[in-house]
Amino acid sequence: MTVKSSVLLGSAALGLLIALIGFSALLFAEPYHQRIVFIFMVNLIIVLGLQVFMGNCDITHFGHIGFMGIAAYAVAVLATPIAIKKTALATAPFGLSGIELPLFFAVPGAIAITLIVAFFVGLVMVRQTGVPATIATLAFLVVVHVVLLNWVDLTRGPRAFYGIPIKASLSTATAIAVVGVLIARMFRDSRWGVQLRASSEDAAAAAAVGVRMQRLRFAAWMLSALFLSVAGVLFALFVGTISPKSFYFELTFLTLAMLIIGGMHSVTGAVVGAIVVALGLEVTRFVENGPDIAGFELPQMFGLTGFYLGAVIVFGMAFRSEGIVGPQEIEEWWGSRQQGKQSDAGSSEAPNP
């Protein structure tokens, strides 16, 4: 497969930005802030995975966090030391309470389990279009949550699953995020990605030139699930304690808002959105806890972060529905600006039929 130089250039620019954030945190930040940056990297990987599916297929995806939950619990069950399982997970089915895999096997195992689930869900998903497809992804998220919550023998149910070996580091997460950008870009600008985007704009025309939409959608679905499973594994191996509510609507809203506000049709949009929303989120969290500002004690306001995410989405949709960045990638900004200067008319977009 040949990779276009423009893709490499754009990925390099975004990758540099991410690496800069990661390494400056590693060098200068305190552990607490490093933790925030780690979570940001995980969220970024989630948003990239979401972009792979949503941006190329134009189907809103509410179920992505379900895959993350499956992967996180899978790696937790596989890798948690037997000593801890004896007290925490004594009644696990399939003899899992007596198993402790090294990460070298547990991580690929967890990813494989997630991808198998994604495979079967994907078979149903690709046959749906438009709104029913979106509702189906939402139903998937609920199913995963219900199972995590009720399969107490395997997941400890609503109680926290603790004792997961803490092995992930900020540098790993940063590296994966950088690679993730490259993969998402390569997919978007590959033959498949272009065909997929074409088919989401006009299914009939795309089919007429031989694009197999369902197959391509399936590919995007699986690649997206791969991103999410990696994010889930990273998350579990960093925080060490997980519970079903870590993988439910809160994270779904947050990552969706990130993608939408940045612009879901480009990888650049995903990265920019993740950064912008994360910055705003930290400010909102600060205010939510009722800090003292210049002598005034602000009241605690539970729900302010949720309010902020909702407002981000609403204003994004009302005033800039293509997101901050829009459908163009970072290297195309530069290119289109140059073009705009050369041709005064500047109508680089195709006229609407």
Place this chain on the structure above:
Amino acid sequence: MDYFLQQALNALSLGGEYALLALGLAIVFSVMGLVNFAHGELITVGGYAMFLAVLIFGVKDPLLILPVGVLAAIFFAVLLERVAFRPVRAAPPTTGMLMAFGISIILQNSALIFVGTRPKAVPTAEWLMLDVNIGSLRMPVVQLLEAGVTIGAITLLVVFMRNTTIGIAMRAAAKDFSTVRLMGIRADRVVRTAFAISGLLAGLAAVFIMARRGAVDPFMGFTPVLKAFVAAVVGGFGSLPGAVIGGFALGIAEVTLQATLPSSVAGFRDAFIFSAIAVLLLFRPQGILGERPDFGEKT
């Protein structure tokens, strides 16, 4: 036999609730192509209006707070249309859907910030809590009323959609909105009526949900509307008869599983139902009554 009849009534009232909500979603979707994720918040708003009516205006008679809930839901639906959804009416469906989704998050969290995280109690009329005994059958009044009101509302809606100008215009708008406008009917009026009806149906559902729960909390609208969405998809998204059939089908499925599943796996009920629906959709992606869109048509 008695047990069966009682479960049948359960299914009918639960299915009725889903049908009311699914109908509201389907009406708005069929007319303006909006997937109203904020529909659940109409229930919540209805609930809070009832709570405030008691708290602020000291309405004592529980019978009087029922219409307050319904009217608040209608008013709020029309308000949302004007403030939030009119700006994105011409936008692609995804934009409108995400807009509604954002509105829903904002409303939930506003309730958290301004009213509080805890559920607020709302008194229920005593006669609603009574049982009617027929022979050895014990039937709660709430359920009888819910089943009755649902069927009544659906019948009225059918009459309305068939016999009034605006009703016919709404059905026509589902096929081709531009032609409706060429016939000299105001688009705003059609859309506003659609929202008002969806608010009315959500308000009716809200009254019964409140009677059963006895309290209102910021996230109470979410689960019923998620179920209603699923019901609408099962029936065929955008089809009004489909929404009703899907609603009742889902209600019957839930009650059947509830009654037959052993308690050790009862928690998985929704997972079973959604998986069964996934299999159904594998064979009939357009739902029970949905029409397969012409290939390439925007959905």
